[in-house]
Structure formats: C-alpha cells, structure tokens
Amino acid sequence: MSTLDGNHTGARIKEQRRLARLTQRQLADRLPFSYALLNSVECGLRPATADFVAACAKALNIDVTVLTGQPYMTELQRDRLAVLVRPIREALDLYDLGPNPDLTARPAPQLITAADELCAEVRATHLRNAARALPGLIAELTHAAWSTPTTELWQALASTYRTAHDISVKLGYYDLSAVALDRMDWAAQRASDPCLAAVRQYMRALVYFREGEYRIGQRLVAAGHSVVGQAEETRESLAVAGQLHLGASVISARADDQAAVGRHIDEARQIAKRIGDASDVHWLSFGPANVALHRMSAAVEMHQYDDALKQARKMKLPTQLATSRRAHFLIDRARAEMETGSTEKALEHLVDARRMAPEQTRYHPGARETITGLVHLSRRTPDTLNHMAAWIGL
Incomplete structure (x- = not known):
C-alpha cells in the first residue's frame, strides 16, 4: 500500500486534536462517527469525507479550513493565482467611499454586460480570467452606482460581489467569501431586488453547510424562501426558489435527513417541470439536469454510493450545462x-x-x-x- 507524508487532512486532525489535549477516544466521543474511523483517517488509511471534517472542526472549535489546509498556498503561488486575491480584497473594501474622482467608468450598459460575462467566466471555470478582471469592474460599478444610482447598476454590482464570493470559495479563501456576501447584501438592498437577496441567503446557507452547521443552513434557506416569496411569481423567482430547495436537499443529506432530502428534491423537480431549463437565471444552472445532479450529490453525502453510481450511469448531461x-x-x-x-x-x-x-x-x-x-x-x-x-x- 502506498504511503503519504504528513500533509493530509487526517494528519492535521491529529495535530489539532493534540493541541486541544484530547485523546482519540475523547474526540471520537464528540463525533457522530466511530473511534475506528477517526483512527483510520488520522493514520491516513481512509480519506476524510467533507461531513467528517466538518464534524471534527465543530468538535475542536476551529475552522474547517484549518483541517483541509485551505487555501492551498503553494499551488496558488505556482499557478500565480494568489497574487490576484489581494486586489479583490481591496476592491471589496472600497464599497462605501462614494464616486471615485480619479476614475472614468464605461457606460452603464457595458458595465452591466461585463458583470454578466464574469459570471459566465466562472461557470466556464476560467477563474484566472475572472479574478484578473473582477477588481477593476467592481471599482467601475461602484463609481457608476454612486454617481448615477439605478436598479440595474446596483444589481450588476451585487452580481460582481457574488462573483467575488464564487472565486474566493473555489480558491479556498472563505474569510474573503464572507465579506463578498456582505457586500452582495448591501448592493441587493439598494437594488430592492428580493431574488438577489434570496440568492445571497442560498450562498450563506452553503457556507454553514461546509462548516457543519446544518440547522443554521436550513434556517437560511427558509429565510431565502421568505424573501423570494415577496417577489412576483416569475420564471426568475421560481428558479431561485427551486435552487433554494436544491441547496436544502444537500444540507439535509449532510444532516442525514433522508425524508427532507426527498421533499426538497420533489419540490425542485416540480418547479423544473414548470419552467424547464433556467440555467441563465442568476447563473444558478437551475433546471431538470441540476435537480438530477443534486439528487446524486445527496446520495453521495449520505454515503449511499451504490445508489449514487446507479443514478450517475443513467445520467445524460445536456450540452448547455x-x-x-x-x-x-x-x-x-x-x-x-x-x-x-x-x-x-x-x-x-x-x-x-x-x-x-x-x-x-x-x-x-x-x-x-x-x-x-x-x-x-x-x-x-x-x-x-x-x-x-x-x-x-x-
């Protein structure tokens, strides 16, 4: 059997357990997992699942990223992605300074289009391109929204903050993603856009999902449904409501609530039947295909691997996914x-x-x-x- 050095999640769990002055048995007693599994993970004989890592982080009262080793700085530096994060952080910090007298922004229609194009870049997984363009666009949109405030400009600014969140999460900068979501809320309120506000609650729920705080995640999803329920029933509001159900399905799966998983998947499936593919709505990828993908992901989260594979083998992903x-x-x-x-x-x-x-x-x-x-x-x-x-x- 191959061996690894100490740079793996199990080794970090062992290190943090010792810093907390806990024996393996004492930590295992705080987990919804067996002592044998903890021992195997620490020794490197078993990989650490996301729910196992979240449970250990919660029991040790530390952030999940301490155990996962995120952000992966060596790889980020090798890929020259780390240097792109600081400008994003600075751009997020200048939200309340009003118009920038030293900046000349592009016309509003061009900025709105650019915000949409950045979302598309992230969905295409062109993270470097998106990260490089993002700070300048945030600066321009901030200036434009303060100078000539319109609903469309505030919506576009909220969209760029959402992109900052997406990039931060994918690169492992979770502290930065939390700041981006706060800025998204700030801009969505100025746009008076309940759908954007609900999307933000969905993303907050996934943050707590990663941290193992499933009850908080469920409450945030419920808050998102409440917010989007204030909007007129449109294809947009239905797609957002459907995505909230999908988020709730994986949170429920991590909480091992199979009945709740079924309810949320069924609700999302019914919405998808009504509106079809709505992957263009807020770049949520909502539609029948995404419902099927979340059903499979829920099976993986519940460790129902045979069922997950049966679903995967039957799946035909649409070309536009x-x-x-x-x-x-x-x-x-x-x-x-x-x-x-x-x-x-x-x-x-x-x-x-x-x-x-x-x-x-x-x-x-x-x-x-x-x-x-x-x-x-x-x-x-x-x-x-x-x-x-x-x-x-x-």
Whole structure:
C-alpha cells in the first residue's frame, strides 16, 4: 500500500486534536462517527469525507479550513493565482467611499454586460480570467452606482460581489467569501431586488453547510424562501426558489435527513417541470439536469454510493450545462467509484475533471481527498495517479 507524508487532512486532525489535549477516544466521543474511523483517517488509511471534517472542526472549535489546509498556498503561488486575491480584497473594501474622482467608468450598459460575462467566466471555470478582471469592474460599478444610482447598476454590482464570493470559495479563501456576501447584501438592498437577496441567503446557507452547521443552513434557506416569496411569481423567482430547495436537499443529506432530502428534491423537480431549463437565471444552472445532479450529490453525502453510481450511469448531461457543474459531477462520481472499489474508474473521472476544469479540480477539497484516498488504496501507484497526487501538492 502506498504511503503519504504528513500533509493530509487526517494528519492535521491529529495535530489539532493534540493541541486541544484530547485523546482519540475523547474526540471520537464528540463525533457522530466511530473511534475506528477517526483512527483510520488520522493514520491516513481512509480519506476524510467533507461531513467528517466538518464534524471534527465543530468538535475542536476551529475552522474547517484549518483541517483541509485551505487555501492551498503553494499551488496558488505556482499557478500565480494568489497574487490576484489581494486586489479583490481591496476592491471589496472600497464599497462605501462614494464616486471615485480619479476614475472614468464605461457606460452603464457595458458595465452591466461585463458583470454578466464574469459570471459566465466562472461557470466556464476560467477563474484566472475572472479574478484578473473582477477588481477593476467592481471599482467601475461602484463609481457608476454612486454617481448615477439605478436598479440595474446596483444589481450588476451585487452580481460582481457574488462573483467575488464564487472565486474566493473555489480558491479556498472563505474569510474573503464572507465579506463578498456582505457586500452582495448591501448592493441587493439598494437594488430592492428580493431574488438577489434570496440568492445571497442560498450562498450563506452553503457556507454553514461546509462548516457543519446544518440547522443554521436550513434556517437560511427558509429565510431565502421568505424573501423570494415577496417577489412576483416569475420564471426568475421560481428558479431561485427551486435552487433554494436544491441547496436544502444537500444540507439535509449532510444532516442525514433522508425524508427532507426527498421533499426538497420533489419540490425542485416540480418547479423544473414548470419552467424547464433556467440555467441563465442568476447563473444558478437551475433546471431538470441540476435537480438530477443534486439528487446524486445527496446520495453521495449520505454515503449511499451504490445508489449514487446507479443514478450517475443513467445520467445524460445536456450540452448547455455549465462546465463547473460537469466537473462537480465527475468529482462526485469519482468519490462514489472509489468508495465502491472501482479505483481505476475513479481516477479516470478525476482526470476528466482535471482536463475539463483544471483550476476548479485542483482546489476542490473533494477531489483532493479522493486523490489522497486513491493513493492510500493503491498497492502500486500508477503513473497517472502519481501525476495527479503531485499536481495537488501531495
């Protein structure tokens, strides 16, 4: 069996447990997981699932990123992505200074189009391009919205803040993503846009989902439904409501509430039947395909790997589905393949995900843990897996 050095999640759990002066048995008593699993993860014999990491972080009263090692600075610096984060941070900090006398912004229609194009870049997983263009666009839109405030400009500014959140999450800068969501709320209020406000609640719910605070995540989804319920029933408001149900489905799956998963998936499916593909609405990718993808993801979250694979094998993803969603599907499928013993298939799907969305895959915690798991499971590590492990910095 192949071995790894101490740079893996299990080793970090062990380190933080010792800093908290807890024995393995004492930490296991605080977890909804067995002592045997904790021991295996710490030793590197089993990969750490996202729900396991969240439970350990909660029990140790630390942030999840301490255990996952995010952001992955060495890889970010190698990819020259780390240097793009500081300008985004600075742009988010200048929201309340009013018009910039030293700036000449493009006309409003061009800025609004540019904000939409940045969302498309993120969905296409062109993170470097989006991160490079984002600070300047935030500066221009901030100036324009303060100078000639219109609903459309505030909406576009809220959209750029949402893009800042998306990029920050994908690169592992969760502190920055929280700031971006606060700015999104600030701009959405000025736009008086309940749909944007509901999208922001959806994204907040996913933050707590990652942290293992499932009850808070469920409350935020409920708050999002309340907000979007104030809007007129349109294709836009229905798509946002449907996406809230999808978010609730994975949160419920992580909380091991199968009945709630079924209810939310059914609600989302009914909405998708009414409006069809609505992937253009706020770039949420909502539609029948995304409902099916979330149903499979929920099965993975509940460790129902056989069921997840059955769903995956029947799935035919539409050509218009965003690259980011396709890559996420491949990463979920790779996890299910590995957990059911099909390690070669798992590696194939990860290689496909890398080919399709290299930046997203490299910094995706699920992909990294699955690669780690494959290395541990391999008696003789194939060259392709060696390359993948080196690529993520293992």
